Amino acid sequence: MSIRDKVIAIIAEQAVLEPSDVTPDSTLEELGINSLGLVESIFAIEEAFDITIPFNANAPGTGDFDISSVAAIIAGIERLVREQA
Amino acid sequence: MKRVVITGAGTINALGHSVPETLEAMREGRCGIGPLEFRDVERLSIQIGGQVRGFGAEGRFNRQQMTLYDRFTQFTLAAAKEALAQAGLEFSGELSARSGVVLGTAGGGVGTWDDNYRSVYEDGKNRVHPFVVPKLMNNAAASHVSMEYNLKGPSFTVSTACASSNHAMALAFQMVRSGMAPAMVTGGSESMLCFGGVKAWEGLRVMSRDACRPFSANRNGMVQGEGAGIFVFEDYDHARRRGADIMAEVVGFAMSSDAADIVMPSKQGAARAMAGALADAGIAADRVGYINAHGTGTTANDKTECAAVADAFGPHADRLMISSTKSMHGHLIGGTGAVELLACIMALRDGVIAPTIGYQEPDPECALDVVPNEAREAAVEVALSNAFAFGGLNAVLALARI
Known part of the structure; x- marks a missing residue:
């Protein structure tokens, strides 16, 4: 499974949706993922790829890690997997 | 009583x-x-x-x-x-x-x-x-x-x-x-x-x-x-x-439960606890000079707490002082309200308001007098101590000068 598919699967599970319903341009808010769900998704992604994501729930939009859309999250994970490999 | x-x-x-x-x-x-x-x-x-x-x-x-x-x-x-x-x-x-x-x-x-x-x-x-x-x-x-x-x-x-x-x-x-x-x-x-x-x-x-x-x-x-x-x-x-030295009087308290979310605070739950403590003490809101805030430094708590103070106190919210001493001693979790009560006693007995240190940029969502960075001298008659826990369980104490 590609990084993209794996991330979408994790987000879909958190949102209780089918992976096909999670499009790259969707925001987590649109998918119905709240702040706790976001923290859980970040944890699940870290576990799946064995990486550390610089994410602080107090400033979700201002860190190094862009969570503004599913595509942005996937791009961020791809970068971290490269850097932390 | x-x-x-x-x-x-x-x-x-x-x-x-x-x-x-x-x-x-x-x-x-x-x-x-x-x-x-x-x-x-x-x-x-x-x-x-x-x-x-x-x-x-x-x-x-x-x-x-x-x-x-x-x-x-x-x-x-x-x-x-x-x-x-x-x-x-x-x-x-x-x-x-x-x-x-x-x-x-x-x-x-x-x-x-x-x-x-x-x-x-x-x-x-x-x-x-x-x-x-x-x-x-x-x-x-x-x-x-x-x-x-x-x-x-x-x-x-x-x-x-x-x-x-x-x-x-x-x-x-x-x-x-x-x-x-x-x-x-x-x-x-x-x-x-x-x-x-x-x-x-x-x-x-x-x-x-x-x-x-x-x-x-x-x-x-x-x-x-x-x-x-x-x-x-x-x-x-x-x-x-027995001629004991009296530091302050405890005049009221209230507890409330948000019944809403396991970690996100609620403005209503916090406001009800503050208003409840004053009602229990039989004290008008405008006699409160100082609130020791729960003030954790998280995005969610601080803006919710300030909104709750505005709700509970109305126009008087802009005249009272509110500070978070967690900026100095950290969040002692289950012990935090006890250490923070000392700041209320200091305000009432000594007329010194403990500051919120580390304050760098005003936040329009926390537009109250947070006593930034430096302690202040002020005569305070009544002080509140706020605690708003995960699980939505709130407890506020009201103390008065004696």
Whole structure:
């Protein structure tokens, strides 16, 4: 499974949706993922790829890690997997 | 109903090993937060905290006591010693039979759990010390205080996460006010600054890596502290008869439950607790001069708390002072309300308002007088102490100058 598919699967599970319903341009808010769900998704992604994501729930939009859309999250994970490999 | 006064106070926390040391640090706006020092700290992503330094437990307690006292109990006993010495109360006869101890803690003996899990899981040992259970249990501190001071009345421990101490002190207040107990030892203690304790908090992603900056627009989370605050709550007439030095009067309290979310705070729940404490005290909102905020430094708490203050106080919200001393001593979780009550006592008795340090940028969502960075002199008649816990459990105490 590609990084993209794996991330979408994790987000879909958190949102209780089918992976096909999670499009790259969707925001987590649109998918119905709240702040706790976001923290859980970040944890699940870290576990799946064995990486550390610089994410602080107090400033979700201002860190190094862009969570503004599913595509942005996937791009961020791809970068971290490269850097932390 | 009896009037209830505070006749003794004791503490140990990152700012000092006594009440005078702690109040001096608060007046000076000193920060007790620094690099954490304990085993495996390098495996944490959060490496700062308000750690108690130079405590010297070995010099305070004998070998047998050390095998029974977790660090949270050690803190409690150190603070209780100071509080009871100040109160000058000896418990015997009827006074002993009816007076008790109600304390708050969220985690109890976290360090004992941590050490012994490490021993059996990591080191592969199959045997633990026989006193692990009596050492780690949440009521251990309350029980040891009862034994040390011969308190034979109502005694137990309250655990409501970050509001534990305030719930405990509210119950002690209620017991003295109703005439059930002539005096109660109350407050709380916490000691979670160990690898497992901080690792658990790290998971929630709400901790700051650099500083606790409540109400500042650039705040980025909470910082944990540790320690204890212990008080003697006493029937006013009883205290007067024996000529005790009275620090402040406890005049009201309220508890509320958000019944909404396990971690996100609610403006309504917080506002109801503040308004409830004033109603219980029979005090008009405009007599409140100071609020010791819950003020954790998280995005969610600080803006919700400020909105709740605006709701509960109306136009008076812009005239009162509200500060978060967590910026200096960190968040003592279940012990936090007890240490923070000292700031309320200082405001009422000494006319000094502890500052919110680390304040750098105004936040339009926290547009109240947060006493930024420097302590201020002001005459305060009534002060509130806020605690809003995970789980949506809120407890607010109202104190008055006497």
